Amino acid sequence: MDSPASKTQSENLSSIQQQVVNFFVDGVRVLGLPRSIGEIYGLLFISSEPLSLDDLVQKLEISKGSASQGLRTLKTLGAVREANNINDRRTYYEPATDLKRLVGGFIREQIRPHIDSGKSKLQQLQETAALTTDPTERAFLNERIERLESWMKRGGQVLPMLQKILGQ
Amino acid sequence: MDSPASKTQSENLSSIQQQVVNFFVDGVRVLGLPRSIGEIYGLLFISSEPLSLDDLVQKLEISKGSASQGLRTLKTLGAVREANNINDRRTYYEPATDLKRLVGGFIREQIRPHIDSGKSKLQQLQETAALTTDPTERAFLNERIERLESWMKRGGQVLPMLQKILGQ
DNA sequence: TCCACTGTTCAAAAAAACTTGAACAATTCC
DNA sequence: GGAATTGTTCAAGTTTTTTTGAACAGTGGA
Secondary structure, X not given: OOOOOOOOOOOOOOHHHHHHHHHHHHHHHHOOOOHHHHHHHHHHHOOOXXXXXXXXXXXHOOOHHHHHHHHHHHHHOOXXXXXXXXXXXXXXXXXXXXXXXXXXXXXXXXXXXXXXXXXXXXXHHHHHHHOOOOHHHHHHHHHHHHHHHXXXXXXXXXXXXXXXXXXX | OOOOOOOOOOOOOOHHHHHHHHHHHHHHHHOOOOHHHHHHHHHHHOOOOOEEHHHHHHHHOOOHHHHHHXXXXXXXXXXXXEOOOOOOOOOEEEEOOXXXXXXXXXXXXXXXHHHHXXXXXXXXXXXXXXXXXXXXXXXXXXXXHHHHHHHHHHHHHHHXXXXXXXXX
16 A cells, blocks of 8 residues: 555554654654654664664664764764674664753753844844933843843753753 | 845944854754744844834844744744834844743753654564563673663653752 | 725645655665 | 775755735724
């Protein structure tokens, strides 16, 4: 019934593997990460043995390019590590499964940079606001900018707490 | 120098308005929301008077459709409210500026639904795993599924805490 | 009732994001 | 060194998301 290249990888993945992969596809989408990353992490997560890049390409029916880039991102996030690679030339990967680490990696790579760049933009903003001549308007602008600063500050405070809370 | 329809709305927005709008464009992008929503919220945030849909269309140079849909989303998120609408037929909008409310709306609309659907998918997953005949494999699957459950549970616990922490 | 005005909807166009695949680099083994 | 294998890069193609704009619905005033 299924064509060989059907979208649901029914040829290569067991029913439970499909379900878990889809679970993570939805999951990473919420985080703003591409589908392929959810597929890769999902399959690693539900595999009892480490998998190679080629395993991922074959089982998920994605391109080598996607698999390579996806694994790189996952490594950067600390969501995947290389398994002990005995008597085989290729690299095998296994998932990091503790929440603290996963959340920490996500915060470090995807959130912190934005908070930091936001903070520096706020300084610019303050300088621009200072040029406003009308005092009433200037007061209003300063009030709003202060609010933004308090938001950023709280964000910076909450993230480590979050990580702590989630780390059991 | 600028063409009338240039991308940076230098004709219609003051320098500070541009900066704040860009600030929020970047901000909402992190949250996975479209650019126009950041533009709209940003302009409202830095305006001392409420603005109408037409004001937004003109100042931001976006279509009426974008402005209408963007305002709807922002209303749903609780990020924007209608201002007291005296002697004018059109509706004016002002931003909600307290972080607790903003975060709460985002969680309610964009996060909770995914957590809930995730939880129900996990039940499915458990049923599928139970069909696995090999006991070792089944044990592995159950262990991983339990881990997912613990993740979801923590997520469900952390969100209200987050909101509380941010609510001053 | 009809007109003028405000705002919504949604199909099509445009833009943005993701994936592919082929060329290439790097490494190992003989 | 040379062949075979593993993995990376990135321009082009594909898919997904967002925006546009024109038709339409709703409302108030004359």
